[in-house]
Amino acid sequence: MEKDLIKLSIEDGIAHVCLNRPSKINALSYDMFVAIDKVIKKLRGDKGVNAVILSGAEGNFCSGLDVKSVANSPSKAMKLLFKWLPGNANLAQRVSIGWQRLPIPVIAVLEGCCYGGGTQIALGADIRIASPDCKLSIMEAKWGLVPDMAGLVALRQVMPKDKALLLTYTADILTAGQALELGLISQVCETPYETAVTLARKIMLTSPDANAAIKRCINQSWTGSIRCLLARESLSQIRLLAGKNRVIAAIRQTKNPDKAYQSRQSWW
Template sequence: MNFVLVDRPHPGVALVTLNRPERRNAMAFDVMVPLRETLEEISHDNDVRAVVVTGAGASFCSGADQTSAGRPPHIDGLTRPTVALRAMELLDNVVLTIRRMHQPVISAVNGAAIGGGLCLALASDIRIAADDAYFRAAGINNGLTASELGLSYLLPRAVGSSRAFEIMLTGRDVSAAEAERIGLVSRCVANDSLLDAAYEVALRIAEFSRPGIELTKRTLWSSLDAGSLEAHMNQEGLGQLLVRLMTNNFEEATAARKEKRNPSFKD
């Protein structure tokens, strides 16, 4: 099965769909590796002037695949800590690929954007949400840090530091309506109008000059970058890996969810 679909709904517009709805488009490696490769290919497709990213089914992306994340590539002979570092690097590169794309990227958030799914949306240049979309910085709920894949770098820049602190430290859900109010998304629309709204924005962008759009994207991001995103993500990743590898919190959170009880974190 192809877990990443590419369509050309309008001239100059590419639609990229995460296509594993039965797993809520979770970030398994057999989804994220082709997603990164697909985005890199589209970035160099000069017929594409804007990119829309969405999820199949009822979710945008539900973050870490807690059932079976699969096996990262190129890890033969590595020990568990190094495999974890390589896996984090791979996921970091998905976020960085979105940021580096020549074309503006519009996330059409059609449902849950949780953990890494929230990070994918934040890495996009524009976010439009369906009415039933919601957002969650889920790491804290799983006994880990909420900082991952650039989240503690990108979220404060989208909604301000106080809101970002509160969202990340409580692990609560942010509805589409609230997301629009606080600037996490540019607007929310009816579910059945989501892609049309994203295409409308994409087609308007496609009307303008290529260098004008590319340079505007670059300068907007550079104006927000107080430091190095890659260095910041490395720090985030090390903190996340420390908690993941040195505690049993993630396993406890997963077991508690299956058993329909509150987790009891001992570490």
């Protein structure tokens, strides 16, 4: 197994996660899928992490699936796709939807290549900040495949169906400007990583419990019924009102703006 496929460091409550296979333009081998999945599980259990910045090493985010490495091992391909129930997420899907399911804001920094599986992973983030040279593509159709890494969960939330079909049918490569116009990314700037750090620090000025509740309510209710949305909002608000971070938020607004929040509550 290759070493250090994912670099993880945690500084001042921000987890910096870097896809680290630069010799292959950070292409996804089976071991890399496993490593990403492990990092997501680790971050879920760390109540002191209040934001995540996801990036790729040496000027590229991810060039997609390393088809050769996976095709050479049918057993690993099966492990990627295996699931106990059809509605569950398999390993290939967890590396995308796993970021959405974290109770923490996740910001993806996209540079250079962001193709196929790389775009699917990026779609799992809450916010995507790209450099002007970034190129993105939903490329699976080029290989006779359907996008099957759960990126469509987010894609249906960020753009109209006809645009999503057009991108997926054609496997066109988009510039950062085109991706921004379509809603595939959130922002284009010359210094995406520094911008992501600034944004993460700004988000962390608010309660980690409130951020977790906001993310859950928006993600789970975006395409759900109004009744489910109303119920989820009410339950989240009751939990927030009963928590200490809500009191701390009020103190920060009225008396002491530097009072520290407590770690995120376990129910998120």
